[in-house]
Amino acid sequence: MAEFLTLESAVATHVHDGDVVALEGFTHLIPFAAGHEIIRQRRRDLTLVRLTPDLICDQLIGAGCARKLVFSWGGNPGVGSLHRFRDAVEHEWPQALELDEHTHAGLANRFVAGASGLPFAVLRAYAGTDTMAHSATVANVICPFTGELLAAVAALRPDVSVIHAQQADRAGNVRLWGITGVQKESVLAASRSIVTVEEIVEHFDDDRSAVVLPSWTVTAIVHAPGGCYPSYAAGYSERDNDYYEAWDSLSRDRHVFEEWLEHHVYHREGS
């Protein structure tokens, strides 16, 4: 059964140095508050996993938390580059960053394989691309029934997956809706999970169209309203597009970024 914890104790208990940490949420419901807590607790040597690293991984990478990044599209959506990510790859600042990169379809299916308890997933993808040669977690496989050449992607089983959702109920069931990305798969694929939520409610509305993660599939729940800012939670908040645009200039310069970290993360609890 999911345990209700503070953000500080959830991260202290469930995110360890060297862990494979998935932080999911496709543009929507990105777990920024949890990411900042990981930075504050100065975790090191993490393997971060996210289809779209977004600002959250840019911040974790710039803060020196990550040794490796598993991803499929590393840009600032609608704006341009992720400068801390680029600085790590291009200049090894603050340290070198190992990459395992995929296509969205490939990485999503790696989560599906992990959630399904299978060693790999199969899809029609990667054919003729250089990504096939650069990733150790993609290979060719021949269909035993038709002889077709297909791609296999290795299952992904994070040590811990972190997501943000709209609601949990008192029993610890989690409910999210709108754009739900690969959050369900990332939680089911992981050994442990932390879910930050906008609101804790007595009972869910009778709407089964939302994704529900039963209490016994979740490790820790944290009440963290606004915990996905500057992304958004449908029904609760709007995406702060200005923040994403401002990040472009703020993150270009190492010192400006470090000052931002100092003021907005290290010296600001629970933000």
Added chain:
Amino acid sequence: MSDFTNDEVMTVAAARELQGARSCFVGIGLPSVAANLARALHAPGLVLVYESGTVGAKPTRLPLSIGDGELARTADVVVSVPEIFNYWLQPGRIDVGMLGAAQVDRFANLNTTVIGSYDRPKVRLPGAGGAPEIASGCPRSIIVMRQSKRTFVEELDYRTTFGFGDGGDARARLALPGAGPSVLISDLGVFRPHPQTFEMTLTSLHPGATVAIVREATGWDLSVSDDLIETPEPSDDELALLRALHAGSAAKATD
């Protein structure tokens, strides 16, 4: 006749290519502008599909990102990311894919990964996203990108997305389900694959462009169609709707 920019001609030309399409898998940026313009102009029923899982999105302003709340609120259905790729894109259910890139070569292969070497890149770009499967899974795809010697290159620094490989029967050898890029539209002209070699051939010049100008902005020895035409100028309607789309998103951004 109104004044217009090369970018506007490019976007309008891309929107026109969606004539007759039922559904379009849309990347953010130029492709999203062109697809939304097509919906506003001649294809009100065009089903826009974004990789965030929003199927049938009907945005009233240009989305800044593929996961904008506006896309989810206006969609017919919102599905998970594994589902959008596995159930919707992979079986060829979406007619047309619309893509941009940092580099393209003469066989319409695309690079969105690195400039320079992979291990020590001069510029690290965002990477693949949904593009490789959009280009292989959709029955046809449209590429929209600004043209210069830096973007239209002899050799890609990294092949992120397979177009026609090294030409000829390369797609057939990989058994890719879709037919591949049917057109490449730049701010200077329109290029279509040669029926046998699959080399992208200049078939239409945008107003004001010449073959010499296009050659100068192409990193390979350009083939020009014997039936070269001029891209029809954007109509007043096309320009008005395109500018309204941009004005709508600019107004929203300063809210």
